[in-house]
Amino acid sequence: MSNAATTAPAPAAPPPVEKIRIKVDGRDVEVPKLLPNWQGKLEPTTMLQAIQIAGGEVPHYCYHPKLPVAGNCRMCLVEFGTPMIGPDRKPVLNEDGSPKIAKSVLPYEPSTPRGAIACATPISPGMELYPNSPATKQMREAVLESLLINHPLDCPICDQAGECKLQEYSVQHGQATSRFVEAKVHKPKAVDLGPRIVLDDERCVLCTRCIRFSKDIAGDDALGIVNRGSYNTIAAWKEGAFDNNYTLNTVDLCPVGALTSKDFRFKMRVWFLKETKSVCTSCGTGCNITVGSREGAIHRYEPRENDAVNGPWMCDAGRLNYKWVAREDRLKDVLIRGAKAGWNTALKEISAKLAAAPQGSVALIASARQTTEELFLLGKLARKLGALTDSVPRLGEGDRLLVNVDKNPNMNGAWLTGVAAVPAAGGRLGLIAEAIRSGQVRTLIVFGEDVTKCGIGTDLLAKLETLIVSDILPSATTATATYLLPGCAHAEKRGTFVNAKGRVQKFMKAVEPKGDARAEWEFLHELVHNVTGQNGFSTIEGLFNQMAAEVPAFSGLEWAKLGDTGVTVQI
């Protein structure tokens, strides 16, 4: 096989993009006339996009690149000017021949600049934008001051503190003191918006990001604004009714601390969290996530933007599926027939047993929750031993947005490394059960699955000579294991998953493994070396690169080339 990934035909050259010349802060910039909007449709480029292309920044609350534009926070006001047109419909020129610019001013007050909201105003040829002019700064200051009028300033108890746009912009663009002397408007606090969301109305800046997300992205029009004037508040149509599988994205979206997660509420200040790039393991989509951990404890998952997989979103179920990593009953010790042992002894004994096992007397059941590298090593082991292999299927419900029907995060990895049965995983489980019953298979290797739940009951396991099990949490299988090797959760090791669409994505280690547990690929590497006599790599980078060289689908890939967002391969 030649390297498929690199020799794929180059995509056709994109059609020429129509450009517009404008000036940002006096510098000439050429920007595309049209840019994709939140849905990916081409729309006239806005002032905000143009300034971002020019390398500037415009503070904003309500604007979000993946949401429809609302233009209600007014934070992105920018002073601008357009070329002056004379009565003869011709541009008016300065003495040096350059076009004369008419700054936008109030209609009957020509000395007062009139800004435009950069998020919703399209640019026109020759336009001049002043994102750093004194007038722009004054506008921002004024907007921020009015946003803060009724803000409770309760940062010490607010979960958003540390990642709050109101805090950041107050420092960057705000005033140091408040001129407001009247009593603040007080609104309801700690409102129960839904099973996973708490709302603090006093902190809300009414940007409506959450409303737009629920309606336009999640398709659940559950939120809206009620009451008038200063008493505007966000509300669900019925108390506690904000309950779809994507509600927690509104917590990420909320630029202030109005919407907070019940799960993360008062748990840890965000500035203590170590952020580790990882991948969600709850289904085959493989949403990119950031693991927030402190001192070995995982506190939250947050989506990490990857337009090829999940955009900036992730589902609530996946986001909250992290607590099992810290479960008390995690397997922490190497056990030989129930007695505590060391890694060296166990691996030595297992290696000797496997090396002595006759061809075909070993079967291997892997898990599609394991990393591709581990499955690759298991495949090597199985080929050497002539073993029957399979993995366990795990199908469930999907949805139209992110949730995949396949609940295994690495089903494609199991297929590509040849461990799982084709075309449907689990097809050979019956065969393995039969071989155990007939006595042909004397040794069973199980990784990360409870085989008693898929047709190989404890009666069959009792017939085995040796049962080698590696898992993270205890199960009926681990209870009967001859050799029990404690493994690592994905957050405790490095590796790659291949998602349902064939995207190879790597994830990093966030926390240390519990007890004696070791990353599976580490001890598998040793085991494979002992049994097959082949030398392998003792680093994950080397192992991945070796796998890329040996597995056709991954040819041409390298660990370093995967980047943070992964590479799609042909499946």
Add this chain to the structure above:
Amino acid sequence: MSTKVVDRAPLTFYERTYLPAILGGIKVTSKHLFNTLVKGKAVTMEYPEQKWVVPAGYRGAPYLVKDQDGATKCVSCQLCEFVCPPKAIKITPPGPEGQPADRANAEKMPREFEINMLRCIFCGFCQEVCPEEAIFLQKDYSLTGQSREEMIYNKEKLLKLGGTHAGIQKWKHKLEEAKEQETFPVPTP
């Protein structure tokens, strides 16, 4: 350039016999010995009997304080834990299931607040950073214990040692202000 050569006169023969140095030494030491022994002018402060007057503004051990209603002032913002240079402070936040604050409207207080007095360097950053005026460096400077565990002061101990610090009760004030306003949302007739 700016070097200054100091004129060092060579030692005279008398000086080179070390005699002036020895005589000078005898003079100085005898004077001090006489002053201490006969006049009783020892400068030592004999500690447990004589105690030092702690000056105002002294930075002793940091303790948590209560407000005038006897409620915990700390809201578990963890800024002191963040700023603490020797990492002496460890706060366990209440978490989603935790007990709310023991006063109305503050929502949050630490589940546990520990200061390891063995690590503490009495720098006062915690007091400076505290947005709630809940931690103060007080006058205690002689902290003793039988074990390392004993020197980790927990919330209960810190609050007991800290006493009361009357000040602006901002959360109470907010609550009163909110109550004064018309009820919200406006009740429909």
Add this chain to the structure above:
Amino acid sequence: MDSIKYLDPTTQFVLFSILKVMLVFAVAMTGVAYSVLVERKVSAWIQDRPGPNRVAPFFVEFIPVIGPWLTRLGIFQPMADGLKSFLKEDFTPSYVRKVYFWLAPAIACVPSLMTLAVIPFGSTLGNAANKMVIADLNVGILYSFGIVSLGVYGIVLAGYAANSKYPFLGGIRSSAQMISYEIAMGMSVVAVFLLVGDLNLSSVVDYQRGGLHQWLIWKQPLAFVIFMIAAFAETNRLPFDLPESETELVGGYHTEYSSMKFALFFMGEYAAMIAASGMMVTLFLGGWSSPFGSEPAGTILGGLVHIGWFLAKVAALMVVFIWTRWMLPRFRYDQLMDLGWRRFIPLALANILVTALIVAFTHK
């Protein structure tokens, strides 16, 4: 007592010698303990401090007036110090050369105690045969120089065994310093023995016992000064404490030592001071004789008075040792070497020459 008289003279001698050894050892050790106290007290007073004034056994507080006064004086401090050195953790670092590391403190401590053997600390006690010196050697001074020169091995070995830079530097300094000053010291006493005409230390005392005017300090002032300064260098006392100078070498050769092993070095240093004082008293200050002239005692009381004179003189010299510590700053290494080799050795040689000439011309 009578039964002793019927023993043969050899057995009597052995028993009596064992008794003397035990007594001298006990007195020397107590002396060491209390010189530490004196050192701490004198240092404190010179530095405007009260010094150790707390330690006391529980019953002392019930004694009126005297009890608190003794406590204030720190009389019980040495007991606490001694107990502490036994109870402290005896820590042996992993990187040391273990055998030498354990051997060095003993080698440093023993020679200074052994020197005491030849010093006559009294005239006689009871009868004329009971001379108050453990070993009345006729080559006494040679013995003591021989033993003293062994003391350097303990320190050098400690510096080497610790396998660490500061002790090593301390050990090197010590070996150079002690060897240099031993020469000056040895040469300074030659003149004394030229006058006395006998190497036995008891004869040196006999030579001086006529009274204050007979003391050799008047006949050999230069030898006394050289001997005394060399003694400071030999015992590593300030201003010549370069082997352990805290400000430069942390603790010098005993940096890595703790507990009892450190205490042995400490005891060795003070025992050496006592031995050096004793030697000076014997050679220059009339030994056990009183300043008004004394005959060997015929009574037990007279013998005890002579021992008392000896101890008083030693104590006075110890105070000089301690006081000097606060009078003078530490010498620089090159100054130390310069003083030893280029001043004292020629001076001592000249002194020998002059004394020899005088002896030659006046000798009948």
